[in-house]
Amino acid sequence: MTSILLVMRKGYGIHGDHIETLRRLGLSVHLLTEVPQAADDPRFASVIRIPPAERESAVDRAIEYCRAHGISLAVTFQETDIEVWAAINAALGASTASPAAAAIARDKSRQRRFLAEHGLPTPAFLEVVDVEQACIEAEHMGFPLIVKPTRAASSMHVTLATSTAELRSRLTAIETLARSGAGNYYAGKIETFALLEEFLPGDEVTLDGVVIDGELHLGGIHNKMRMPGPFFEEDLYSLPFKRPEEEAGLFDIADRICRRLDLRRSLFNVELRKDAGGAYRVVEFSPRVSGGHVYRNIRDVYSIDLVAAHVASCVPARSGLVEHALRRSAPRxxxxxxxxxxxxxxxxxxxxxxxxxxxxxxxxxxxxxxxxxxxxxxxxxxxxxxxxxxxxxxxxxxxxxxxxxxxxxxxxxxxxxxxxx
Known part of the structure; x- marks a missing residue:
């Protein structure tokens, strides 16, 4: 039986559908995690429990285990693990996303530079390395401004600041998060810990797909509840997409990101929001599928199985399943x-x-x-x-x-x- 390593230092509990798909493919799943309760989970062939530690330590432990047990592929569905996943696969010779691509995706300041460099739609932004200096420069940008961590997830600490006092308070909270090391968000030397961005007041969507041999295949585009601020808690992810006439343009942006990242075999997600003029700008992107129920709902609505397609494309013994997994129907x-x-x-x-x-x-x-x-x-x-x-x-x-x-x-x-x- 072919074995794979599932890298989920945290968060595997809300990815049951993803894990079930791995098992339906007839794969022996070995879990790398920090979660203590995972040790008794019967879905896994083995559980490699690691302590909360630096990213490099997790990578080294995973590579050692994979080489000792004949495992040649790692998979993750967790945003905070994409760099670990990419580094493991690079060492194992699996062609997924490169460590360089994962490093760009994992840090929103690198994302902004990448998008600007390649002429992709991005909001105006300022990288924050010092709270007081950012407060001075924010006066020139003009309020309101979006304030966000460079390495958090699920809209944690993403807020709208309307004054210098609000900005100082929110940047201080993000700096505290960055220095805490909590949640596997920040690790190692911290330089740019936050971003200031122009506020995009329009609708927001999330596009998920899968890259097979360098070609992006659309899974689905979720509608999202419009949040005017000052906080941006995620809510009401719905399908099918309400504005199908915008689908081609959104897919084109996503495809251009994937090609510039040189993704070969990878899941992919990008969030976009409309600016005041109605044009979509990229909020963030990642070489993974959106968390939680998103994968299951795309499969239920459109038939396409993003996880099965991705993993089958990476496992030679399952490559014959890719075409079937990629079949996409009208909304059901x-x-x-x-x-x-x-x-x-x-x-x-x-x-x-x-x-x-x-x-x-x-x-x-x-x-x-x-x-x-x-x-x-x-x-x-x-x-x-x-x-x-x-x-x-x-x-x-x-x-x-x-x-x-x-x-x-x-x-x-x-x-x-x-x-x-």
């Missing part, structure tokens, strides 16, 4: 992902009565009982991810499934109490 249903945000101490967090609904697909609780969660403005924690489905006969059904997701959230088995004073 509407889907929506509702991000659940709460503040307080988690007492219960499960699907509850919501699972009895015909529209229910899945619920991923991302906070365990006893955990303290904080939604904006107090924090950036996601408490859970709810996915729902519905009939698709036309554009109106997309709004119906979005509304239904909000209603079904109320039926979750979710109990949150205020923190003790």
């Amino acid at each position: 249903m509407a889907t929506c992902i509702k991000f659940v945000y709460r503040s307080g101490r988690v007492v219960e967090n499960h699907s509850g009565p919501a699972s009895l609904s015909e529209s229910f697909v899945a619920y991923f609780p991302t906070a365990r009982p006893g955990a303290i969660v904080r939604a904006a403005p107090g924090g950036f924690d996601i408490t859970g991810l709810l996915s729902v489905k519905g009939l698709y006969r036309g554009p109106g059904d997309i709004e119906r499934v979005e509304h239904g997701a909000g209603e079904l959230e109320g039926a979750l088995g979710l109990v949150i109490v205020n923190e003790a004073p």
Whole structure:
């Protein structure tokens, strides 16, 4: 049986559909993770538990294990692990994304420079290495400004600053995150820890696809809830795309990014948002598929199986499955992902009565009982991810499934109490 290494130092708990696809392909999956509970997970042939450590240490441990066990391919679905994944595959001789491409994608300041260098649509930006200097330069850029970490994920600490005082406070919080080393976001020497960007007031979308032998194949484009700020919590990822007339232009931008990165075999995701003139600019991109339910919903709506296509293209014994996995149909249903945000101490967090609904697909609780969660403005924690489905006969059904997701959230088995004073 062919073995692969799944690199998920954290986050594997919300990628059950992805892992099931690996197993359906008849692969023996070995997990590299920091998660203690993974040791008893029967889905994995083995679990290589590593302590929270520098990226290089994780890479060295993984390469040693792969060479000792005849593993020639690593896979990841986690944003914070794309550099680890690329370095492992480079050492193993697997042609996926290069370490250089992963380094660009993992750091938003490098992304901005890359986009500008290749004439790809990017917002105006300023790299932040010092809080006070950034506050001075922000006066010349003009408020409001988007403030974001260079290496976080899931819109953590992405805010809209309307004054120097707000900017100073938010940059200080990002600098604290960067120096903490928490979450595998920042590691090693920290230089540019944040970005200031012009505010893009229009709609935002997320495009996911897969690159096979250098060619990008479209999976799907998710609609997203428009967030005016000051906080940008992700919410209401829905399919099918509401503006199909824009699909070709969005795909062209994504394809140009993939070609400039010289991706050979890789999953791919790019987020784009409209500027004041209605033109899309790139918010961020990554050689992975969007997390959580996105992969499953694209498969349910369009038939195309991005994970199966990617892995089969990298495993010679499964290459005959690529063509079937890439088959893409007209939309078969509407889907929506509702991000659940709460503040307080988690007492219960499960699907509850919501699972009895015909529209229910899945619920991923991302906070365990006893955990303290904080939604904006107090924090950036996601408490859970709810996915729902519905009939698709036309554009109106997309709004119906979005509304239904909000209603079904109320039926979750979710109990949150205020923190003790």
